Amino acid sequence: LLSLLAPAAASAQDDDPHHDRSRRGRGIRQVDNDAGRNRRDGFWIAGGLGVGGESFDARDGLGWSDDKGGAVGYLKLGGTVSNSLLLGIEGQLWAADYYPQSYDRALGSLMGIAQWYPARRSDFWLRGGLGWARDYLEERVQDVTFRTTQRGTAYAVGAGFDFPVSRKVSITPSLDILGQHYSTHNERVVTLGVGVTFH
Numbered sequence: 001l002l003s004l005l006a007p008a009a010a011s012a013q014d015d016d017p018h019h020d021r022s023r024r025g026r027g028i029r030q031v032d033n034d035a036g037r038n039r040r041d042g043f044w045i046a047g048g049l050g051v052g053g054e055s056f057d058a059r060d061g062l063g064w065s066d067d068k069g070g071a072v073g074y075l076k077l078g079g080t081v082s083n084s085l086l087l088g089i090e091g092q093l094w095a096a097d098y099y100p101q102s103y104d105r106a107l108g109s110l111m112g113i114a115q116w117y118p119a120r121r122s123d124f125w126l127r128g129g130l131g132w133a134r135d136y137l138e139e140r141v142q143d144v145t146f147r148t149t150q151r152g153t154a155y156a157v158g159a160g161f162d163f164p165v166s167r168k169v170s171i172t173p174s175l176d177i178l179g180q181h182y183s184t185h186n187e188r189v190v191t192l193g194v195g196v197t198f199h
Contacts, residue, residue, distance in 0.1 A: 039167060040117075040199050044086060045077040046172060048195020052094045054107065057186045064188065070096030070105075072191045076113060080199075086115040090129055092156070092178060094189050103139040107180060107187055109154035123162040123170070130155050133180035135187065152182035162197055170197040 053067035071094070078088015090113045095106040111131030118126065133154035139146045160174030172195045180187035 039164070040083050040086070041080050042199075043077070043079060044088070044197065044199050045075075046195050046197040047073075047075045048172065048174070048193045049073050050174075050191050050193025052178075052189045052191035054094060054096065054105070054187065054189045056188070059185060067190075068096055068098070068105075070094050072189070072193055074193065074195070078113070084117045084120050088113055088115070089131075090156075092191075094178070094191070102141070103137060105138075106136040107178075107189060108134040108136070109156070109178060109180065111154055111156060113156070123164065125160055125162070127158050127160070127176075128156065133182070133187070135180065135182060150182045150184070152180055154178065154180045168199050170199070171195075172197045 050072040052070055052072040054070055055064045055067050057064050072092065074090060074092040076088055076090035078086055080086055089111065091108070091110050093106060093108045095104070097104050109131060111129035113127055113129035115125050115127040117124065131154050133152040135150040135152070137148045139148075156176055156178045158174055158176030160172050162170035162172050164170050174191075174193050174195065176191045176193070178187075178189040178191065180189075
């Protein structure tokens with residue numbers, strides 16, 4: 001008798017709409033929770049553009065110069081240590097044309113970076129980096145062009161937020177402070193940018 005009733009009871013349970021909704025609800029919640037926990041994993045890459053204000057200190061006692069606006073671009077990539085920590089490398093370039101003074105300036109950097117999400121389920125992050133810097137200057141005097149390059153050290157601190165547009169793609173605004181140290185002067189660039197991040 002039990003062997004005959006058991007399949008019927010199971011069938012009735014499957015046909016019960018309340019039971020089915022409850023089971024589906026648990027499944028949806030489970031998938032959503034897993035998706036939130038696993039959105040950041042494996043290889044990641046990000047790139048973006050923005051604007052930045054550059055100033056320098058010639059270490060002559062006069063302090064920092066006025067800001068000069070320029071364009072900024074960056075590319076960074078790496079791997080995921082955990083849902084809260086990403087490690088990678090970043091290349092960044094700031095460039096501007098000093099038209100009245102007849103010269104162009106470009107500041108580049110290549111750094112190892114760490115990007116940390118303080119709240120495990122949040123998309124707000126802080127980052128820091130350390131690496132190499134390059135200061136390129138091209139000056140035009142009448143029909144003659146002079147080019148000079150200096151190499152130094154670079155550091156960066158910043159913050160940003162990943163606005164998800166899909167499970168693996170985010171639009172990422174960021175605010176960064178880039179510092180560079182050379183034998184003759186120091187550089188500082190404050191940047192505001194928007195990029196796309198692929199997790």
